[in-house]
Amino acid sequence: MTETRTLMGMTITVEIADTSASKDILDEVFAFFEYVDATFSTYKDTSEITRINKKELRPADYGEDMKTVLALSEQTKKETNGYFDIIAPDGTYDPSGLVKGWAIYRAAQLLEQRGMKHFYVNAGGDIQTRGKNNAGEKWSVGIKNPFNTKEIVKTVFLQNEGVATSGTYLRGQHIWNPKKRSEALTEIVSITVIGPNVYEADRFATAAFAMGKDGIGFIEKLSGFEGYQIDKNGMATMTSGFEEYTNAHA
């Protein structure tokens, strides 16, 4: 049973291979994403995060999920020596870089709580897999060709892992640096990270991408993570354990 909706400016697909899957469960998952959007979108005037930034809420009034996300942000900040900081110079919070992976992971947990054992949740190309697909095999995940988004350039097989891809938007051979608009970005076009769950994969893919060509080395050093990095010339560099995921029956 599969359903796709567009929320939070991206396509979200949930597929459940369990025979006990139901429309109600799918609805519940999408309602959760709507709740996340309404709570954490810094572009919504009424969201909890916006109200916090307007000083309309005191810490004692924060919701449980808000407290969790802020705590996770603080933890990630420490783990990256301050690189991943959701607090802007003016003191406002913007946890959006962390919320996406967290929300996908939480959606997967929700499905588990409803007894689902075989499913995936895909939000904007970041994915949490669980169990097997309808054919009883591992979920096959294609890595999109950053130079031709209708193509895939690699297939990995997952059953309980999370996978996330960070990349630049590009058109033809031009990739613009978001900070210096006149300059084309050099080197890395995308990096895909497989990790123990999508939350971890997403935040480390984000960090690795920001490191440019050094990102794949960062992933190589992280225990439990593998990566596939594509540069502007269409050359890919993979971590030493990555190829194990390309075997459907490994």
Added chain:
Amino acid sequence: MRKFFLSSSVIALFALYVLFPRPRAEDTHAIIPSLANENKKQSRPVAGIPATITPPNILAPTQVPVQAPKPKPAPTPARVIAKNKPLFKDGEYVGNVADAYYGYIQVKAVIENGKITDVQFLEYPNDRRTSIAINTEAMPLLKMEAIRAQNAQVNIISGATDSSIAFRESLAYALTQAKNQT
């Protein structure tokens, strides 16, 4: 440990690779990723976490809550008289600032001879909003390959696609301005 052995063997292979004339047209080969060694001074970080990190420049558009997309005025189009009345007027047209959730997207469409010849990004979601200097030590040699399109049928596709909706929105706005009347 496995990675260490792999590294050692690849180093050995690389030595051979350097000593002997290189064969032509290799598709998959081990080469040294150019992981710069600029910051060797820094101490080794814990668990692969970078030790030296430049403070992020968190200049997100979110600092000031923005009510609605703010279209910017288009620059004056170049005056070119089209004979066959093409779909678009020549010139450069700036799209609106579209919310991509993780940031804003704004594009500029360039029309020449009535056709779109370029689309440039003026604004791009900047959730990777930082520059970072990491402590790069001697890295294991990682396998490289030229990417190649596959025909495989897959259940799911992973890619960075978040921005596409906002991109289309901003481009559509730019082209609205470029459209010839009648």
